[in-house]
Amino acid sequence: MAEIQAFKAVRPERAKAGLVASRSYEDYSEGELTAQLEYNPYSFLHIINPGYKFQHRIKGEQRFQMVKNRYLEFREENIFIQDEKPCFYIYRIETRENSYCGIIAAASAEDYEKNVIKRHEDTIAHREILFKDYLKVVGFNTEPVLLTYKDNSVINNLMAEVQGDRPEYEFATYNKETHKLWKIENAKVIEQIKAEFGKMDCLYIADGHHRCASSYLLAEESKKNNPEHTGKEPYNFFMSYLISESNLKIYExxxxxxxxxxxxxxxxxxxxxxxxxxxxxxxxxxxxxxxxxxxxxxxxxxxxxxxxxxxxxxxxxxxxxxxxxxxxxxxxxxxxxxxxxxxxxxxxxxxxxxxxxxxxxxxxxxxxxxxxxxPLGIEEIKQIAEENLTMPPKSTYIEPKLRSGLTIYEF
Structure with a gap:
């Protein structure tokens, strides 16, 4: 059965959320990237491109440490705050063509090992290890693994009820998207959502196979190095975005x-x-x-x-x-x-x-x-995962693509 947990997200204060949130680093042209780094001191790009501060390109473990340093600076300057109690987070993206809505939560690394979280792509070992080492140094997740599940009316109704309140964040972007985020901090609602996922036999990775594998490797390494391991430590989980199958958009x-x-x-x-x-x-x-x-x-x-x-x-x-x-x-x-x-x-x-x-x-x-x-259909993807097969690289392009920096999971 699938296990998810609420967590205390580190996130931007309300007024700065739109300035902090960034697209994937590779999604920016060189000119856009330079403009963001030059004119927006709040952009999350300053954290993932820490060498810009010194006008120097940095690689390897030195870069990992500097990413952590920039992150700590954002924390020290109160650009980032942390919630006082564990929450789930509803994240809604409205584009010109589609609307996406899901729950940001902590998923179980053990579920990945037990194949409760099912995969359909091969991962490359050296990339798994590289990203595991990165996570070990920086100590946080910023990009949720996209997990999908069979549509569930109870979860849909709970999400709709929460979205009747004012969102914690609401901002638009240059590419005409609107982003909204709500906190779920009501303990009863959190337990109801956890219970519904606990009834599910499995979840499927839609996007983020390497991130998922690397988080599992980190959990295993941390467990071996912790003689008082209980299974409840934050490193046993990783940040995920849980979205129903019907709400995904799959392109070829x-x-x-x-x-x-x-x-x-x-x-x-x-x-x-x-x-x-x-x-x-x-x-x-x-x-x-x-x-x-x-x-x-x-x-x-x-x-x-x-x-x-x-x-x-x-x-x-x-x-x-x-x-x-x-x-x-x-x-x-x-x-x-x-x-x-x-x-x-x-x-x-x-x-x-x-x-x-x-x-x-x-x-x-x-x-x-x-x-x-x-494009492939979700049933084709699920069947590949059920048969423990792997699709050729670049078989699917799946949306939504989430903004980085809106919720961060520390471990």
Whole structure:
């Protein structure tokens, strides 16, 4: 059964929340990043980019320690405050297209070990260890792991009741999003929510596999180093954002390849013909409408590719996934791309960006061919997790993407 805990979040005082909150570091252009660091002294980016204070790029353990130093400065200056008693936090994001609402809580590292928290992606060992070492030095979580669960009417009703009150935070951002956060500090409501999650057989990782794995490694290491370990210490948990399945938005990733692996256009199409029924769509931007249908942009023209199901054998849930089919029948055997994470010949464009970007980048000569497909459904993702399988890298782009710095979990 899934275990979650309320916790005493460290967070910005109300007036500064919109100034503190930041997008993911990688999401900023160089110009945006410089402007934020230069003109916004409250931005959480000062904590995760601590070398800016000294105009120096810092790496490794020195950076970890300086992240902690900048964080402590925010605490000392009362930019960050800490709640006096454990709470859950409802975090709502309203974008131009969608609205997302979930609960920020502490999830159990032991549940990850016991497969109560189920995963669908492989993690890379050295990245797990690196982030575990980072967490050990800084002593806090700032980015919740995105966990999803089957829709629950009791939880929905409790959340709706809390949202009838004035939010603790309410601010808008430059990309026309509205962010709201409510504290749940009523002990009865907290216990009701905990009880509902306690009835659930499992939770599923939607986003944050490496963060989850690293938090588990830290819990195991801390347990070994603590002779008085009880299982209730803060290091036994990690910050999570719990959101119902129906409230997630799942996009696909398109694949862009720099060259045809030495094949001419004609040779390439003939090789694809073994596994796909190919139709040249010319200048009509074809978008797949069914599973196992793909779009392709090559040499100024769009193509539809339909899997020849009489040739292809479905053996398990993984074999049915379109990203896996594309990898097994085109990317690996024809284009020679085996390592989807590290091969420099492949790049990815998430499905929020339409075919125009793919066409533009290929027409510019940056890439030779691009492939698109339908996004995966939540049931496909869950089935992969249930069968202890792992999807190819960049199979899903999942929203919401949360702002950093609004709630921090110390351990």
């Amino acid at each position: 990733f398109s694949r862009l390849i720099t060259d045809l692996n030495g094949h001419s256009k004609e040779e390439f199409l003939i090789l694809l013909d073994e596994w796909f029924r190919i139709e040249n769509r010319g200048y009509d931007a074809y978008t797949p409408s069914k599973k196992h249908h793909f779009n392709m942009y090559l040499d100024g023209e769009f193509y539809s590719l339909y899997l020849r199901k009489t040739n292809y054998e479905f053996t398990d849930s993984l074999s049915k996934l379109d990203p896996y089919i594309l990898y097994q029948k085109i990317l690996k055997p024809v284009l020679g791309i085996e390592d989807l994470r590290n091969d420099k010949r492949i790049s990815y464009v998430h499905g929020k960006n339409d075919l125009i970007e793919i066409k533009t980048r290929i027409d510019k000569g940056e890439f030779a061919v691009g492939f698109g497909m339908l």
